[in-house]
Amino acid sequence: MIMTNTALLIGNDINNINKGTSWNDLLISIKNKYHVETLENGRKPFPMLYEEIFLSAIQQQHMDEKELKTFIADAVSNIQQNELHELIRELSVENIMTTNYDFSLAGTHPKEKTSLVNETTYSVFRQYHSLNKTYWHIHGDCNNPFSINLGYEHYCGQLQKMRDYVVNGPNYSASTKIYKASLIRRLQAGRQMALQSWIDLFFTTDIHIFGLSLDFVEIDLWWLLTYRARNKFYKKNTFIKNQIYYYIPHKYVKDSSDKIQLLRANDVKVEIIDEENKSKYYQKIINSIKLKL
Incomplete structure (x- = not known):
C-alpha cells in the first residue's frame, strides 16, 4: 500500500453504528456509582458536567480521580469493532488521529505506546x-486511565502542553528524543520535518475530520485551528499549504451554522454529505476521501 500525504481525525460517532453503551448511559452509571444521581445534565458542556460530578462525589466521599477514570476506561474498552473501522484501515493513510x-x-x-515521550497525563505525543x-490518541487512551481527557482542568492542561510545543518549545527533559525548538520555528526554518507529534500534521498534511461533533468545548482543537489560520492569513x-476538511450530515447543517461559519473562517473546507443512514453516510465519506488521495 502506497501511503499518501493525508491524515484522518476521527471522533466517537463511528462507534455508534453498533448498539452499545452510549455516553448518556455511561453518565448514568457514573452518577449511580458515586451517589450523585440528582445532578442534572441540562445544557452543561460535558467537561464542566464531568467536573460537577467529580467535585460533588469527592465532597460526599473520599475518592481518587484515577478510580473514576479507570471506571470510564473499563467501560469504553468494551466497544466493539464494526465494518467502518475496517474500511478506514483499508485507506492508504498512515496517520490516524482520534x-x-x-x-x-x-x-x-x-x-x-510507541511515543517519543512517555506521557502519563497529556497527549501531545501519544501514539x-x-x-x-x-x-494518535489525542485525548488519551483506555490503557492509561489518567490520560483520559474529560474535565475542564484536563482540557486546559492539554492546551497548555500543546501551546508550549507549538509556540514556546516543549519543556521535557534533555533525554527525550524530540526537538527542543518550537514547532512554528522549525516550520519557519523550512527544513524537512520529522514527524514527532500529531500536532505537526495540522500544518503539514491534508486532514479529513469526521465522526467528531467538534463542539466549542473542544478548546484544544479550536485553538489549534485558529492558530494555524492566523499564521497563514495574518502572519x-x-x-x-495543506487543506483541512470537515464532514457533516446535511440534516445538521442548519443547526450547526455558527460552527460551519467559524470552520470556514479558520480555513477548513466543510463537506456536506446528504445521507440519512449513518453507516452509508460514513461510507460516502470514506469514498470521498479515496477520491482525494
Whole structure:
C-alpha cells in the first residue's frame, strides 16, 4: 500500500453504528456509582458536567480521580469493532488521529505506546503503531486511565502542553528524543520535518475530520485551528499549504451554522454529505476521501 500525504481525525460517532453503551448511559452509571444521581445534565458542556460530578462525589466521599477514570476506561474498552473501522484501515493513510479512548480503530489492543515521550497525563505525543499505521490518541487512551481527557482542568492542561510545543518549545527533559525548538520555528526554518507529534500534521498534511461533533468545548482543537489560520492569513506564513476538511450530515447543517461559519473562517473546507443512514453516510465519506488521495 502506497501511503499518501493525508491524515484522518476521527471522533466517537463511528462507534455508534453498533448498539452499545452510549455516553448518556455511561453518565448514568457514573452518577449511580458515586451517589450523585440528582445532578442534572441540562445544557452543561460535558467537561464542566464531568467536573460537577467529580467535585460533588469527592465532597460526599473520599475518592481518587484515577478510580473514576479507570471506571470510564473499563467501560469504553468494551466497544466493539464494526465494518467502518475496517474500511478506514483499508485507506492508504498512515496517520490516524482520534479523540476516542478505545482501540477499535486499530483493530487490536496494543500493550505499549510507541511515543517519543512517555506521557502519563497529556497527549501531545501519544501514539500506537499497528501494522502500517500510526494511531494518535489525542485525548488519551483506555490503557492509561489518567490520560483520559474529560474535565475542564484536563482540557486546559492539554492546551497548555500543546501551546508550549507549538509556540514556546516543549519543556521535557534533555533525554527525550524530540526537538527542543518550537514547532512554528522549525516550520519557519523550512527544513524537512520529522514527524514527532500529531500536532505537526495540522500544518503539514491534508486532514479529513469526521465522526467528531467538534463542539466549542473542544478548546484544544479550536485553538489549534485558529492558530494555524492566523499564521497563514495574518502572519502570511507561506509554509502552510495543506487543506483541512470537515464532514457533516446535511440534516445538521442548519443547526450547526455558527460552527460551519467559524470552520470556514479558520480555513477548513466543510463537506456536506446528504445521507440519512449513518453507516452509508460514513461510507460516502470514506469514498470521498479515496477520491482525494
